[in-house]
Amino acid sequence: MSDKNYLNVSYTLKSWLLTVDHKRIGLMYLLSVTGFFMLGGIFAMLIRLELMTPVGDLLQAENYNKIFTMHGLVMIFFFLIPAVPGVLGNFLLPLMVGAKDVAFPRLNLASWYVFMAGGLITSSAVVFGGVDTGWTFYTPYSTTYANTNVAITLVGAFVTGFSSILTGINFIATVHKMRAPGLTWFRLPLFVWALYATSLIMVLATPVLAMTLVLVFVERVFGVGIFDPALGGDPVLFQHLFWFYSHPAVYIMILPSMGIISELISCFSRKRVFGYNFIAYSSIGIAFLGFLVWGHHMFLSSQSVYAAMVFSFITFLVAIPSAIKVFNWTATLYRGSISYDTPMLYALGFIGLFTIGGLTGIFLGTLGLDMHVHDTYFVVAHFHYVMVGGVIMAYLGGVHFWWPKMTGKMYPEIWARISAVIVFVGFNLTFFPQFLLGYLGMPRRYHVYPDEFQVLNVMSTAGASILGLGYLMPILYFTWSLKYGKKASANPWKAKGLEWETASPPPPHNFLETPIVEEEAYAYGPSREVQIA
């Protein structure tokens, strides 16, 4: 029996840069998104340092505006969107469905190169003077008035989008066509359902962003009056086009994270997820309804009050499937056998923080209230609760959970639990005060602010330094574990799922023989065994 796994089968640089192995591509994404996360984190640090005082004493206004723009661009396009699908999705999807690889392995490698090309182009915009339009590029500021590197950034974002589209196509084909014998749709792990719903959004929504960025580019560079009222254009049209993608985009970020939570809660309760079917259907429901709510970013943009009503109503509807998931995860804990390993700590933290983030989304979807809190720090707090308290907690939980599978090493459990707690505390201290700031009236994207907002800003900055420490620790101990970590067995967590039925790290083609599935997902009960023919 060969002891070659996907890591040691070849050590050459070429075998990595020209790999078509989904597991290696997943690791390459891991390195890239970690690097981008650190860049985005540095921008965040600068923002919070500046906001410690009401005056502009660290950065000039224009530079501050560039920093918050680039913080948003890097975190959204180069971390939140690609991280879970690119790292964990790529690594796990074929394993979870019992396949050797994704449907189109070379396309998968192309996705990563396209991602890196987009990253390089956008980084050059950052390095050569920056861009200050906000990640949302609202017109006419971005088309006519901004004098920073808007055009290059548009090209960078345009290119990066294709990475999403290609990954989405690959995942959809893989789930439809490459499931192992006996693996019916309703026997799939919920992470696969989540990736599938996400892929639908990636394929359908991203092209709209691409076209919108092209239109902005055309107006900016060639002066065609699409969004310019002086030439008969409509600046609000941009907002419709932009948010038609960017709202579904947030579901691209959260759906795979919710999939991770289902995996973690079930493994560390040693129970099948309560309401499996409802969670599966909710993922599809969220993907569908997510396309119908873009106008809730535009209640006050000069659209009609009746349009606002419709978008508000559907926004309430889209909250329901997410709530159903939270209730089902909580119910899974009932009469489970619960352990407090690090992945579970992240999952439990997710449930609390995502609930707060989701509920505050309801606040924002309520028309009468949005009139006051739109474009304030209330919005900033809301989306950081779902994106950081939600997506990043789930991502970290997943990385810890599948680290032994990916690397064959265990991370140090005590340090990991400590940093999970530090992340949770730091996160709340950073972002909870921002809800209060928002209701008090502090607008977002403000470089300087009235004195009375200082105390809450200082609290937020203090929290950010704690949060930063909490993120630094995993980077250090995961790196440490590669050399000094305890060797991991095939299934250190005694979890159910096909990825755990093969070695850690897996052999190059995942399974020595094609698995045959004869049981339901999460079959933790005493009587079931997976048959591998």
Added chain:
Amino acid sequence: MNTLFQFLPPQASTISGEVDALYFFLIGISLVFAGLICLAVVFFAIRYRRRSDDETPEEIEGSLLLELTWTIIPLLICGVIFAWGTKVFFDAVRPPATEDSIEILVTGKQWMWKLQHPDGTREINELHVPIGRPVKLTMTSEDVIHSFYIPAFRTKMDVVPGVFTSLWFEATKKGKYHLFCAEYCGTKHSEMIGWVHVMDAHEYETWLSGGVDGESAVAGGKRLFSELGCQSCHSGDSGARGPNLEGLYGTEHALESGENVTVDAKYVRESILNPLSKVSKGYTPVMPTYQGLVDEMGIMRLIAYIQSLQSQEGAEAKQ
């Protein structure tokens, strides 16, 4: 109130209390649901912690009854919140139909607010208003999108180039309240701020009369109408090159294309800046554009003037 622990801006308008009540209701609902979930999670995590390594919990598939319950109840609660929120929103965006309101013209431009009172008094980054009277702002931008935000009144509205948006409030408490731009608009976005001064009626009249006597919006519009040469075609004579504007505002007007258009602020503005897009029935497309010759405040004054032109017969109908 100790500013260190202030959680609400001052309640200074008729809407502020309504919005805060809605906010407290949502906080209450959130505390209940988030509280229940957090308590359940913590309780279950402790109560059902793993006691031995080979424990195998009971298999529980799900419960249709629970799923229906926790779908329908949140849906109903959402319905209530939606209805209440919509009601507050309608109250907040629809000014009362009263003769008593003060109409202020506002333009936002990088990075300042220009405001004009009906009698012509102009302000920059400040707005003086009396207590107890509805104030209605008609706003547009001269460049990028801005947003006019008064936290104490719980109201804001985007200020968009090329269209008029409006915002109204009735102040209920004397004082000085923040005015912020709330839509990122470039370098000095966070410095595009000011103050709203609420005074009692008597103080307001004194302040208004003490200021530099500007011309009112209507007088300014009349002056521009003459200076820009509008009078020569829109003279009101039969056979004139442009339609008679007396009594025209607010009516349905026929176009060459066969369609009808309502003569409102948007149509008048379009006619000034892009006259060939809608040619009046029975007239030829000869009106030149005034793009670049008149700014947004000037357009608003022209609109005020045209609004004021009554036909020979009717006197008060249009207001």
